Amino acid sequence: MKKRLVVSNIGMLATPTGNGPRSGPRQGEILVLEDAWLAAEDGIITAMGQGQAPEDLLREAQVLDAKGSLVTPGLVDAHTHLVFGGWREHELAMKRKGVPYLEILAQGGGILSTVRMTRQATREELVERAQKALHTMLSLGVTTCEAKSGYGLDRDTELKQLQVMQDLEKLQPVELVRTFLGAHALPVEYQNDREGYLRLLTQELIPYIAKERLAEFCDVFCETGVFTPEESRRILEAGQAHGLKAKIHTDEIDALGGTELAGQLHAVSAEHLIAATDSGIEALAQGGTVAVLLPATSFYLNKPYARARDMVQAGVPVAVASDYNPGSCPSLNLQFVMNLACWNYKLSPQEVLTAVTVNAAAAVHRADQVGTLEPGKQADLVIWDAPNLDYIFYRFGENLTRTVVKNGIPVWEA
């Protein structure tokens, strides 16, 4: 027999609609149903409507009473460095003195410090640390999460990180999307042999990871002192040739041309974009690339905020994500990220809701499955301790979820 869930007594159901990214004025168009209900069978939404939920649906259903509250799709965190071997609080004093992020990296700290810790950690230790983070994310409303490798920078540790993500899929309810980020930094062993590392990535690791289906995306950190746009092109094209879809970290600090590259390659997403220029924004619009903006990183690095309004204006679909990592964003709180997006990107609550649901789903190639509440989509949703959409942007700094549902199953309760 089918397992049925009915969410009744919804004060406001707010959701974007459709199976793809929403851009321009459509980014802010949300379907709002007041006094609503929603039904799911075997984890898939089958019906929704207004007024009392139909009697025949309520029979033999698990009923969740929303008590007049707001219901939205489950949140999608489209950019995280979830699996890492340790924190970098030892860099706090340096950061407070104003030593720049790239200088800490050039001195062998930053990403390279996390690489040392991640190489030393066992698979079990990495699973335990990431599982704890996922539990907190889930409590904050996140039901799908992208996760990047990139703290191994050698064959065994990169594979270990991706395998940890596979392990986590079986241990907890948050759905993971795996990204290979072997091009996160040049490892110390290859400091005098860039070409050797590029060959390792493009000729060995990418083909193997694609063949074993260990990742769905290939990503590169295109930045001053890290990988050039030419090197990024080589890596992403190798990924695409083997079936790994392209993502790129670009214009986080300097605009080198990585954003234009993203558009040219029709990358699924380009991420950070703090320093993006007009030509970069135009390229994203042309390429159909989702801009994944990370406002908590601007907050933490004390940097400007990406030009979100200009991107919406130019017709680029904007997603917003956490960038959870031990260096530039040691926070996984997507609700805080939503507040920042509202205040510092000047996006409306409706635009931000789209940015953390269907546009984030599009950035991880899942928009036909998650990111909206509509028949046929997965029943991933949040019942908020809030009466309407404005409320969750107006409050900040504490968790406002009441119940989180993944695939039709309540998996977290306040």
Ligand code: IZC
């Ligand atoms: O560990 O510093 N920007 N990669 C690119 C990061 C931030 C994560 C880190």
Ligand code: ZN
């Ligand atoms: Zn990142």
